[in-house]
Amino acid sequence: MLRVEELTKTFGKMTALDRCSLRVERGSITGIIGPNGSGKSTLFNLISGILPATSGQIYLEIDDSRAVVLNRKAPYQIARLGVGRTFQLNRVFKRLTALENLMAVKFDRSRALELLEFVGLSSLKELPAGNLSIGQQRLLEIARALMLEPQLVLLDEPTAGVNPMMIQKLSEHIARLREQFGVTFLIVEHHMPFLLGLSHHVVVLSAGQKIAEGTPDEIRSNPKVIEAYLGDAT
Ligand code: ADP
Numbered sequence: 199m200l201r202v203e204e205l206t207k208t209f210g211k212m213t214a215l216d217r218c219s220l221r222v223e224r225g226s227i228t229g230i231i232g233p234n235g236s237g238k239s240t241l242f243n244l245i246s247g248i249l250p251a252t253s254g255q256i257y258l259e260i261d262d263s264r265a266v267v268l269n270r271k272a273p274y275q276i277a278r279l280g281v282g283r284t285f286q287l288n289r290v291f292k293r294l295t296a297l298e299n300l301m302a303v304k305f306d307r308s309r310a311l312e313l314l315e316f317v318g319l320s321s322l323k324e325l326p327a328g329n330l331s332i333g334q335q336r337l338l339e340i341a342r343a344l345m346l347e348p349q350l351v352l353l354d355e356p357t358a359g360v361n362p363m364m365i366q367k368l369s370e371h372i373a374r375l376r377e378q379f380g381v382t383f384l385i386v387e388h389h390m391p392f393l394l395g396l397s398h399h400v401v402v403l404s405a406g407q408k409i410a411e412g413t414p415d416e417i418r419s420n421p422k423v424i425e426a427y428l429g430d431a432t
């Protein structure tokens with residue numbers, strides 16, 4: 199449902215993303231891994247319209263017969279076309295309650311309550327979001343991204359700052375959201391066991407370039423990936 203072709207982003211002389219091409223199948227969970235600074239967040243910023251691409255194309259399939267070019271569309275237009283996202287740094291509204299965080303996106307109390315129930319935060323719905331654990335705030339952000347009924351959701355490092363027990367829960371929730379809401383996920387993540395356990399297809403970036411892609415098993419045994427991660431505690 200998403201096709202990225204030869205996508206490039208430069209910042210001055212620095213090439214953050216270098217002719218990167220990838221595809222996301224509808225209904226799948228696609229993972230993106232790569233060392234720090236390899237262009238993962240930049241890719242998300244281009245897809246969601248936060249930054250303009252230097253060159254290359256981004257196509258979003260709306261249905262079987264229609265695809266739209268996302269380049270040069272504003273973030274709100276891309277959101278309305280069905281692409282939701284979360285950010286690497288947590289952006290919950292800390293002084294609003296969990297419920298208000300969702301209702302701030304769309305005034306639909308029933309959907310907000312349904313999503314809170316779904317991610318197991320119902321009993322905390324009246325608490326200020328800043329009082330939730332980091333893992334709970336991550337779940338709240340994912341629920342918030344789902345308020346607009348997106349077809350595709352981009353998650354940027356959802357496990358960052360989350361404790362190990364909660365990471366497992368997060369993984370289960372994402373898998374269930376895919377199954378029950380039919381959401382397609384594109385997930386950037388450092389945590390290899392989390393990402394390889396959850397994804398159907400994995401893309402590996404290094405210095406802005408795609409150096410490998412395949413199933414989690416193919417990625418685990420790929421020498422280029424092992425090399426890119428050598429010395430990393432993954
Ligand atoms: P990752 O998410 O894989 O860690 P990023 O996409 O954040 O990597 O960054 C890729 C490279 O682009 C890094 O060298 C980073 O410093 C640079 N970069 C990212 N965003 C900007 C920006 N807005 N302005 C200048 N350089 C940037």
Ligand code: MG
Pocket residue numbers: 238239240286
């Ligand atoms: Mg990043």
